[in-house]
Amino acid sequence: MATARIATRSLARASSRHAAHPVLDFLAPTTAAHASCQIKSRSTHSAASPAPIAPQHSPPPEPFRHHKISHTLTDEQSDFLDSALRVNQAGELAAVLIYTAQTPPLVRSHPHLRPLMKHMHDQEDGHFRYFNELIAKHRIRPTALYPVWYAAATALGWGTAVMGREAAMACTEAVETEIGGHYNEQVRVLLDWAEKLEGKGELGEELDTLIQQLRRIRDEELEHLDHAVENDSKQAKPYELLTNVIRGGCRAAIRISEKL
């Protein structure tokens, strides 16, 4: 039985909620893993906004015309966005590769799964493209272990697929649970910033769009989780072992990609 666990980091970083709609937002993910959003920990986000520093040079011609806000992102905020988007890109790379590797063995034995696998693969591909765009646009360094994640994700997808349909679905369930919780935590942190910035009228389109897109992506990942459970992921024979190993691996990969 899937234990409803969110990474402890998310609890450490959770902030107090004031507006009504973020609460509804967190009620939307209906799976058991997210039933524990009633756990409130009240550690406030540590980013303090500095006094706005007037730029000393006239703004150079930017390829994307945005309205300039005099606020400067703090180091922590910049760091958070940098590592968050790097991890997201690595995660979507892994997801695309898992589905790509799972599809041939799975579809050979269970042809009726072809449309589902194609649908999930295409959605992940869309997410991957989106994060690639963001990384290129915002000059974020991609993960240095790209080839390692490439090999690991392909091996994981292929391995679980030859183990059988249930194992493949259990792998999807484990990965999507971790990823869903991970995106949820990011949305939480960003909503906290957005609340503070909106109060000062400094919330730009960039952050706003990012939050919306992250929510959409999180919802799609959780939809994949539901599909996996519907397709008998819990009947996988070494269910606990498989899920725990995969979830542990995902958490380690997330932690490594944040820095590297």
Place this chain on the structure above:
Amino acid sequence: MASRAPTSVSVLGILRATSCRPAAALKLQRFYHSYEYTQPPPFQPAESAILSASISHVPSYGFTLNALTLGACDAGYLDVSTNLLPRGVFDLVNYHLVMQRLALKDTVQFPTEGGQGRSSSIGAKIRALTLARLHANRPVIHRWQEALAIMAQPSYVPASLDELAQLADEIWFLAGDKSVDSSWYTKRASLSAVYSATEVFMTQDTSKDFVETEKFLDARLEDAIKVGGFLGAVSGWVDYTGHSALNVLRNKGVRI
């Protein structure tokens, strides 16, 4: 970035305080580049004033404390204000490096579609940007070997390499590079190597208008393209052969 006051009056406290600043100075605009939020300026106002005044003395006095002191006086500060710069002459070298890197986006214009029908390739843009950055060293090129020696000091090597990496990143970004996989790293590594080799060559180039440096740069870029092309072909071959083998086995009925 405010420098932190020593927590105790002990020597250790003072050492800790001074060592904080280089670490703080290293964390320039490395992270998420926002188009809406303003980027923090690379130097504090006082530092910026002293260093910009000192740079104008470098052609005559070199990257020395003398130039710094004269700059401090020009900017209206006392001689001892050079203590604001804990890394001394390296801060002057660093100022030159940072300002020339940031100036690239304003000084280099590429011919756009309007004129010839199609804009230049990324390779041509890389060449143009690298040349522009090399030519930006011309006012101080007779002092550049001194600057390289300063940068090579062990305590400043990490910061210098960091600046080189940032320059390579800036050039690729301005050329329109959109790679987001491991080629992001290989491209920047190879450009850093090409740029530093050409920069060293330039310090002893006596030809008119540095044409020898341009030829050297072209030769290095060609080498990089050849090596990159070869490695790409090898990996493409391995990829293709691997997939073909897998598909042949699957067709034979092997359940993989």
